[in-house]
Amino acid sequence: MARKTFLDWPVIRQLRGADPTGRGTAVTSPRTRSTMPRTAEADGVVDSVCPYCAVGCSQRVFHKDGRVINIEGNPDSPVSRGRLCPKGAASEQLANSYLRQTKVRYRRPYGTEWEDLDLDTAMDMIADRFLEARRKHWEDEDEQGNPLRRTMGIASLGGATIDNEENYLIKKFFTAAGAIQMENQARI
Structure with a gap:
């Protein structure tokens, strides 16, 4: 030197x-x-939407070698005009956290250990339990003969990392299935 x-x-x-x-x-x-900026070495950039709330701030997600390296606000967005709140600015941690689960984990009833399941098996288990609970707790009418067409055996709790479109589809799905107990974590 x-x-x-x-x-x-x-x-x-x-x-x-x-x-x-x-x-x-x-x-x-x-x-x-x-x-030089971290984004100069990126393989590419993808437009996305922040997953945290219903505002819908637009993000630019920079990636390199199949890994997210930076997330910043999109200045072309009429919603956020390039700005992100602290949670949105830190959303890169959603993809890169060492704590992120990337496998389906299952703990049997009364079990003490977690085990890995393949996705198809887990989806089949969920569908079977959903249909069984719906069938078992279905109420076609009340004591006076008034139509109910509902189930009290299933409920939905949405999360704040689900965007508006996904929440809309989940609400439609659970309503069609007869569930009346629906809530969202963002409201609680």
């Missing part, structure tokens, strides 16, 4: 060079000039 001299001081560079106001090259170090 080269030893710095008196002439390397920024104020001396400022007075000797073509930058007397000290707003350009005179005050930038070689290290500063060599830095």
Whole structure:
């Protein structure tokens, strides 16, 4: 590493060079000039929507080698105009957290250990239990003969990381299935 001299001081560079106001090259170090944004090395960028609330802020998701490297607000969005709240700005952690589960985990009734299941098996188990609960708790009419056509055996609790469209479809699905107990975590 080269030893710095008196002439390397920024104020001396400022007075000797073509930058007397000290707003350009005179005050930038070689290290500063060599830095570049993380997004410059990205393989690509994809437009997305923040998953946290119903506002629908637009995001630009930068990826490299199949991994999310940065998420920032999309300046072309009429909703958020390039801004993200603290949760939206930190949503990169959703994809890259070491705590993120990437396998279906199942613990049998009265069991003490978790086991991995393949997705098809887990989906079949959920569908079977859903249909059984609906069938077992179906109420066609009340004591006076008034039509009910509902089930009290299933309920839905939506999450704040589900966007508006997904919540709309979930509401429609559970209503069609006869469920009347539907809530969303964002309201609680």
